[in-house]
Amino acid sequence: DVKVTQSSRYLVKRTGEKVFLECVQDMDHENMFWYRQDPGLGLRLIYFSYDVKMKEKGDIPEGYSVSREKKERFSLILESASTNQTSMYLCASSLAGWVQPQHFGDGTRLSIL
Amino acid sequence: GENVEQHPSTLSVQEGDSAVIKCTYSDSASNYFPWYKQELGKGPQLIIDIRSNVGEKKDQRIAVTLNKTAKHFSLHITETQPEDSAVYFCAAPEGSGGSNYKLTFGKGTLLTVNP
Numbered sequence: 199d200v201k202v203t204q205s206s207r208y209l210v211k212r213t214g215e216k217v218f219l220e221c222v223q224d225m226d227h228e229n230m231f232w233y234r235q236d237p238g239l240g241l242r243l244i245y246f247s248y249d250v251k252m253k254e255k256g257d258i259p260e261g262y263s264v265s266r267e268k269k270e271r272f273s274l275i276l277e278s279a280s281t282n283q284t285s286m287y288l289c290a291s292s293l294a295g296w297v298q299p300q301h302f303g304d305g306t307r308l309s310i311l
Numbered sequence: 312g313e314n315v316e317q318h319p320s321t322l323s324v325q326e327g328d329s330a331v332i333k334c335t336y337s338d339s340a341s342n343y344f345p346w347y348k349q350e351l352g353k354g355p356q357l358i359i360d361i362r363s364n365v366g367e368k369k370d371q372r373i374a375v376t377l378n379k380t381a382k383h384f385s386l387h388i389t390e391t392q393p394e395d396s397a398v399y400f401c402a403a404p405e406g407s408g409g410s411n412y413k414l415t416f417g418k419g420t421l422l423t424v425n426p
Contacts, residue, residue, distance in 0.1 A: 202354070240317075240400065240418035241355070256413065257312075288354055297343035297362060297404070300414060302354035 201225070202303035204289050210309045217276040219306050221289030227301075228294035230272035232256075232264060235286040235305070244287075247272055248294065279310045313338045313405045317417025324391050325425050332420045334401035335383040344384045345414070346375060347400045355400055359386070391424045398422070 205220035223230065231246040233256075243256030245264040253264050261283060265273045272291075276283055286307050290300040314337040324330050336344075342363035347355035361368045361375045361384065368375050374387040388395055398421050402414040 238418060241416040243413055246413065290354075299345060299357045299360060302347075302356070304352070304354045 202289055202291055202301055204287075204303040204306050206306050207304065208307050208309075210311060211276075211279050212311055213279060213281060215276075215279045215310075217279045217308070217310075219274040219276075219287055219289075219308070221272045221274070221291075221303060222270055223272075223289075223291040223301070224270065225291065225301075226269065227291035228269070229292045229298070229300075230266065231290040231292075231300060232262075232272065232274045233288040233290065234258065235288055241288065244274065281310050284308060284310045313341060313403050313415040315401060315403050315415045315417045317401050317420060319420060320418065321421045321423070323423045323425060326391060326393060328391055330386075330388045330391050330395070330422055330424075332386045332399055332401070332422070333383060334385070334403075334417050335381075336403040336415075337382065338403065338405060339379075339382060341403045341405075343404055344375070344377060345402050346386045347402065347416075349398045349400065349419075351397075388422075391422075393424050393426050396422055396424045 202223045211217050232244045233241045242258050247253045247266040263275045286305050288305045289303045292298040292300045317334045345360035348358045349355040372389045377384040398419045400419050401417040405413050
């Protein structure tokens with residue numbers, strides 16, 4: 199089974215802090231994704247990566263950056279955390295190629311105070 | 312980009328009844344339609360998907376139907392059980408080309424199965 203592991207289930211940070219969310223997958227998937235999930239808004243794509251050191255902006259990249267130095271690890275960075283970034287963050291991975299299912303981690307619930 | 316609308320936002324059924332959730336999409340080139348189930352405290356899990364070369368796919372009590380002309384697809388759950396209670400998301404990709412794709416998700420349906 200594919201396993202996508204997010205390093206923290208819950209995280210509390212202060213406004214202005216630099217925050218790192220880590221995600222690791224164990225199935226040698228080429229694609230990795232970061233989503234944000236908010237009530238009534240569903241899942242919104244922040245960034246995705248289709249290869250090491252490659253990244254593309256999703257629908258809501260403002261205030262975020264990403265890093266993918268190794269194939270199995272994809273990090274989401276909040277450069278200067280703000281209260282409107284309080285949310286559930288979900289990481290996913292998939293094989294390369296068209297129509298490949300995405301496999302999700304269990305999420306990190308981030309609170310910015 | 313793709314626009315996906317999902318209805319209803321909440322659905323309550325009695326155990327044993329059927330549940331139907333419907334999604335519409337805007338990009339006529341889309342050709343892959345997954346459904347995800349998200350239980351409380353968990354990430355979304357793929358439960359069934361359909362590709363545009365078929366009109367229906369079944370897996371035990373779950374089925375998905377696709378109408379490409381009308382650009383809508385539906386999730387059908389028969390003989391619902393309390394463990395089916397969860398949030399369900401549909402999704403569609405942006406376009407049909409390229410080697411990497413992005414999914415646009417519906418806003419989700421909270422299904423409650425009452426014992």
